């Protein structure tokens with residue numbers, strides 16, 4: 001059954017030369033990775049992720065925050081990129097100037113083959129020293145939770161951006177510059193509320209780009225988008241690639 005895709009959107013996509021794609025937790029939902037709001041099941045259901053994903057929470061209870069990330073890391077290690085991630089690799093290869101901006105920390109875009117991309121909120125697979133800030137590839141196996149930095153003995157933490165922390169400057173500048181110059185901005189699987197990322201589609205609109213939203217639920221962006229499709233990313237994106245006649249890398253049922 002082919003999904004309803006407006007002809008005007010297909011025309012805009014096939015003629016787009018500079019495309020920015022923004023993704024959020026919704027694109028990994030079908031890989032079995034719960035979205036940021038749904039992440040809380042079992043013992044974690046009693047916590048608000050926005051309370052846990054902060055330097056204050058880590059300073060107050062480093063073991064609790066470290067164990068929450070360990071739990072999420074294990075969920076991600078048991079999952080893999082889905083057809084939506086692979087369709088974005090096809091799009092990257094078909095569009096002359098393309099940038100993928102992700103809020104996700106699961107690394108699935110890189111794993112699927114995306115290369116013209118920035119991770120604005122870091123990556124759960126990387127660990128850094130809470131005190132010194134440098135990424136740590138190894139630490140001595142001890143009973144400490146969280147483990148300690150081998151050079152300063154400070155606690156280790158995931159290399160992700162917590163609420164109240166700045167986004168990596170270079171990545172943020174790359175995202176804003178590409179957005180200001182794009183002719184099509186596509187927002188996929190994000191509630192579009194977390195700042196400063198949520199201001200990207202508004203900047204695109206202000207600079208004259210068309211905006212496409214692909215999201216299961218209505219969001220604050222839906223009324224501003226030129227097209228807002230209430231579909232699952234892993235169904236709609238491969239269908240877009242098919243209708244545009246672009247080659248695909250996805251292995252069936254990947």
Ligand code: BV8
Pocket residue numbers: 023024025026027029030035036037038050053103104105121160161162163164165166167188189190191192193194195196214215216217218219231232233234
């Ligand atoms: C900063 C990493 C300053 C950690 C994350 C201005 C106004 C108001 C508030 C602020 C503001 N400026 C700053 C703030 C504070 C804050 C903020 O934005 N708060 C919000 C709550 C209002 N922002 C910050 O703190 C940022 N830092 O601005 O610092 C500064 C500057 C310089 C120096 C020092 C400080 C940092 C924000 C980064 C926080 N870290 N993640 C971790 O993951 O543990 S954010 C985290 O939540 C995610 O990364 C993601 O970005 C966000 C959740 O959003 P989504 O990805 O959209 O996920 P969500 O579940 O919400 O939605 C999923 C959607 O998918 C749903 O709509 C659903 O319908 C859809 N969906 C589901 N399945 C599918 C689907 N769609 C399609 N297909 C499907 N199958």
